[in-house]
C-alpha cells in the first residue's frame with residue numbers, strides 16, 4: 116500500500132510517517148519544506164515540497180504512483196512576525212492571506228493533482244488535518260480570526276470535494292481531522308491553559324487518526340472527525 120504524508124517533517128506529520136512505517140507492506144512518501152528529517156527507512160522516500168507553490172505539487176504528483184492514502188499535515192498558526200489575533204484590532208491582511216495560502220489552498224491543489232492517484236478499486240482516503248476552531252457552529256470564544264477563518268474555509272473546501280467525488284470517484288473517502296491540542300512547535304506557546312490530560316503527543320494523535328482511517332470507508336466521506344472518533348459539527 117502506498118501512503119503520502121504531506122508535511123511529514125511537522126510534529127503530527129512525522130508521527131504519521133513513523134506510524135505507517137511500522138507496517139512492512141506500506142511504502143511511505145513524505146514531504147518536507149525546510150529541513151529533511153533524520154529518518155531513513157527502506158520503505159520511505161522524502162521529497163522537498165513547498166505546498167504553496169503549485170508547480171511543486173504538480174511535480175510531486177508526476178513522480179508518485181497510485182495511493183491508498185494521502186494525508187495533508189501542513190499547517191500554520193503563527194509565524195515569526197505574527198501571533199494569532201486576540202482582537203480584530205490586531206488583524207493584518209498579509210497574515211490573513213498567509214493563513215489562507217498555507218492552510219487552505221494546498222488541500223485544493225492536492226485534490227486537483229492527486230485525484231487520479233486515489234482511484235483504487237477498494238477504499239482510498241484523502242485527508243486533511245484541520246482544527247475544531249474552524250467549526251462555525253462550535254465558535255463560542257471568538258479570536259484567532261485568521262487561523263479560524265482559514266480552517267473554516269479548509270473545511271468547506273474538503274466538504275465540497277467530497278460531494279464532487281461521491282459521483283466521480285466513489286471509492287475515495289474524503290475526511291477532515293481535528294487532532295486536539297498536540298505537543299508540537301505549532302501549539303508550544305499556547306499550551307499554558309490546556310487542561311491536564313488534554314495535551315496529546317503526536318504519536319497518540321497519529322494512532323487516533325490511523326484508527327479512524329482503518330474504520331471508515333467511502334460511505335463516511337465528507338465527515339469531520341475529532342481525535343476520539345466523534346463527529347464534529349461544521
Ligand SMILES: NC(=O)c1ccc[n+]([C@@H]2O[C@H](COP(=O)([O-])OP(=O)(O)OC[C@H]3O[C@@H](n4cnc5c(N)ncnc54)[C@H](OP(=O)(O)O)[C@@H]3O)[C@@H](O)[C@H]2O)c1
Nearest residue numbers: 124125126127148149165166189190246296297299301302
Ligand atoms: N498542534 C496542535 O495542537 C494542533 C491543533 C489543531 C490542529 N492542528 C493542525 O495539525 C496540522 C499539523 O500541525 P503540527 O502541530 O504538526 O504543526 P508543526 O509541527 O508546526 O508542523 C507544520 C508542518 O507544516 C509544514 N509547512 C508549513 N508551511 C509549509 C509550506 N509552505 N510548504 C510545505 N510545508 C509547510 C512544516 O514544514 P517545515 O517544518 O519543513 O517547514 C511542518 O511540516 C496543522 O494543519 C495544524 O493546523 C494542530
